[in-house]
Amino acid sequence: MVVEGRDLPMYWMHLEVTASTTLTTLDRFLRATWLECCGHLSAFEIEDVRYSVDAGMDDDWDMGEKSMRVRLDKVLSPGQTCFYEYDFGTTTDLRLKVVSERQAATKGNAIQVLARNVPPVILCEECGKPATEVCSQCIFDDKGWLCDDCAMEHECGEEMLLPVVNSPRVGMCAYTG
Numbered sequence: 001m002v003v004e005g006r007d008l009p010m011y012w013m014h015l016e017v018t019a020s021t022t023l024t025t026l027d028r029f030l031r032a033t034w035l036e037c038c039g040h041l042s043a044f045e046i047e048d049v050r051y052s053v054d055a056g057m058d059d060d061w062d063m064g065e066k067s068m069r070v071r072l073d074k075v076l077s078p079g080q081t082c083f084y085e086y087d088f089g090t091t092t093d094l095r096l097k098v099v100s101e102r103q104a105a106t107k108g109n110a111i112q113v114l115a116r117n118v119p120p121v122i123l124c125e126e127c128g129k130p131a132t133e134v135c136s137q138c139i140f141d142d143k144g145w146l147c148d149d150c151a152m153e154h155e156c157g158e159e160m161l162l163p164v165v166n167s168p169r170v171g172m173c174a175y176t177g
Contacts, residue, residue: 005168
């Protein structure tokens with residue numbers, strides 16, 4: 001399976017995932033590896049069907065979603081692409097594609113990282129050195145990337161800065177990697 005930032009494809013992972021793994025387990029893995037900051041909600045969209053953690057828990061708020069407690073081999077097949085959203089406020093969108101299927105003896109973890117992008121070099125907008133901080137306000141205007149020295153002088157203040165990390169969640173909410 002290939003996972004990449006939907007709008008930031010420079011962030012990607014190639015995963016080996018057992019077919020009996022549930023969407024819930026994949027959700028937990030994506031959160032732990034790339035996304036978790038504040039316990040936000042998340043959902044998969046597969047063939048126009050949404051799968052969420054809370055689906056079916058409260059009939060008063062039924063949104064027509066299905067539970068993430070479904071095995072991957074029941075909803076995905078080779079060549080198929082689906083989408084994932086984490087945090088419905090400052091949303092991080094991922095695209096997942098099932099590349100192929102193979103028979104293998106399962107050993108250990110249900111999900112293994114086979115390959116991952118090298119962290120992209122993002123330059124400080126002030127001096128051109130590698131950025132180490134990003135302003136969580138300015139990022140919405142496609143700016144705010146700063147080195148340590150320039151970050152100390154940034155007009156939005158130190159409390160708005162987050163570390164530059166190797167994740168499509170960089171600069172969002174309280175994500176620090």
